Amino acid sequence: MLIRLAVPTPLRRSFDYRYKGTAPAVGSRVVVPFGRQKLTAVVLSHPDSSQVPSSKLKYIDKVIDSEPLLPSVLFKLIRFAADYYQHPIGEVFANCLPTLLNKGEPAKLEPEWQWSLTPSGEDAIPKIRSNAVKQKQLFQLCLEHNGVLTEQVLGLHDFIPSYLKTFEEKGWLVRSEQKPSQVVYEPEAGYDTENVTLTSEQEDAVDSIRPHFGSFKGFLLDGVTGSGKTEVYLQLIREALSRQQQVLMLVPEIGLTPQTVKRLERRFNVPIAMLHSGLTDKQRLNIWLKARAGQISIVIGTRSALFTPLAKPGLIIVDEEHDLSYKQQEGFRYSARDLAIVRAQYEQTPIVLGSATPSMESLHNVEQGKLSLLRLTKRAGEAKPPHIKVLDVRQRHLNQGLSQPLIDNMRKHLAQNQQCMIFLNRRGFAPTLICHECGWIADCQRCDRHMTYHQRFKRLHCHHCDKQVFMPKRCPECQSPQLNPVGLGTERLEEALKEIFPDKSVARIDRDSTRRKDSMQNFVEAIKNNEIDILIGTQMLAKGHHFPKLSLVGVVDTDGCLFSADFRATERTAQLLTQVAGRAGRSKGIKGEVVIQSHHPDHPLLVNLFTQDYQTLSRNILAERQEAQLPPYTAMAIFRAEANTLEMPMTFLNDVKQQLKHTGLSVYGPYPAPMPKRAGKMRAQLMVQHAQRKRLQQALSPITPTLEQLPSSRKVRWSLDIDPQEV
Ligand code: ADP
Ligand code: ZN
């Protein structure tokens, strides 16, 4: 008997095996011999015949799951993803499953225990000695909980497990497995009581979505910063919970999860699970299994949370849908936002994509009628939109990037006990280190980039390949000790601001200062508790955060964002600046102000963004994309290849180009990547396009699996990036 398997290897194909006995179910795991290894594979189908002669087919070693591991919808979604992104199916499954399941661990929830009072326990209560304080307390706790102590109850009290053991041995308590109950949602006292009156726009949005529960429909919630999108989500979540259904909510990788979870916990008395990078493999597996069993009502997490199985899905939310972190940029290069829409279709649930700065893809989907547009045009509550000013800094004296008008403005806001944020998207002290004698520049040996100088650790750090070296004492070329940091990074800005405002507390929030696990959360708390006056923020702080006392946002180095080769640069800069500006003045009575410093105040992007709005600008961007036949008006894919020399990837990609000759696709390249050398590898790429997504798909799918047979493919590492987000 035959089965076809997804085996975790980089080969773009499935593998056939034989088995004896009962057929392992589709979507369950088996262990197979593969070369000299034993691998965990997922059953795809039971074919009638195989291209491999049966004498050559191996037998599987064993069956792990007696039932399908994956709910059928999730199984279908993963297969779709492997096809759509043309990635090896075994790797796709491995990417989507919790690590422990890939390692072959049983898909079984750890039992959770409870201890019940026995009749002899009841008899013992009056006889207990009065000085046996702990025993008395334990009995007392029992009585308070109707004679049943669950692990959750015990977890709230610091009773030592040995007492439980004694009670068990005496026959006073008996241990049994908790029967996990299906969650039943009932609006309860203490919850659901944040009495918000929805704005009419919020109400319209909720009312438009509500009739579509129980079926698929996609919505784009386009709401200006501070317009109360989260409140709309909460109302919809309540609707799903009242239908006794589960909610999946995706958030970007910017430390927003704990904030949102708190808001959910205050509102809903249901089990909520947060999937984030700090979890152990065991915790991750437990959430996966509980969600699959319907024992968690709200699953919230970043990109990979999309692949959490749900027993009774009711609603999918993708917050900040434009965020780049939804696209995985290596290995299995998928877009969680795009796949979320497919999942909602399969699950027959509504899906809401929310953003103040929607992606061109989503706006295009609105144009095509694939998403319904819901708009929140005003800030919620009594907050007013911030006043935005582009400050021409040509010929002005800049103190570490800060102009005098900006500094004066900061003084004004700080004097009113409000907070200021200075935005600079470049961490480290200075982006370059130059020898004053001979002009030598500290470059990364492995990349085509300069190394960033980090003063705190006296180190040079390449932000592209992560290479770090100690700062040289002398120039390696001319031995001069005069090595000067040139340019502005967040560390340097921090130093400058502390000097200008010696009596104010300054916090720098970037990847370097938030490496430790809770540090981001601590910063957020400190800002909300007014322990910080001046924040220096990179893009980590640009999105989603709600800091009530923040009233002035300054952007010191806008010009760096305005000029870039990537056709998406305008979209990204518009999103970033709109989001950064949106942090200012989000509370009643606090007037928000935004100062954008630029040497190019007449740049069309700046002019359009701040004399009109993101909506107008996005309409212009879409028109340009259509004119130039760029995504989202065409479908694009990029073959990427790298090796020790540029010649090998170019040869391979030229071979690929040959294969694509009569497919009707437009092919551009191969050419060296925008950053040809990275982490010691030389990189090249080949771009393909077609006006129709389906045609691109149909043309590539028979060819891609054959490419690994090209002799030139063995000398390179290559990948295919469908719907690339970076060119
Ligand atoms: P967004 O996600 O759109 O940026 P939030 O949902 O964080 O905005 O809401 C911004 C602020 O407005 C929050 O403090 C929130 O509590 C408040 N808010 C939202 N809706 C309302 C409402 N209908 N009435 C009063 N305040 C509201
Ligand atoms: Zn020198």
Ligand code: ZN
């Ligand atoms: Zn490097």
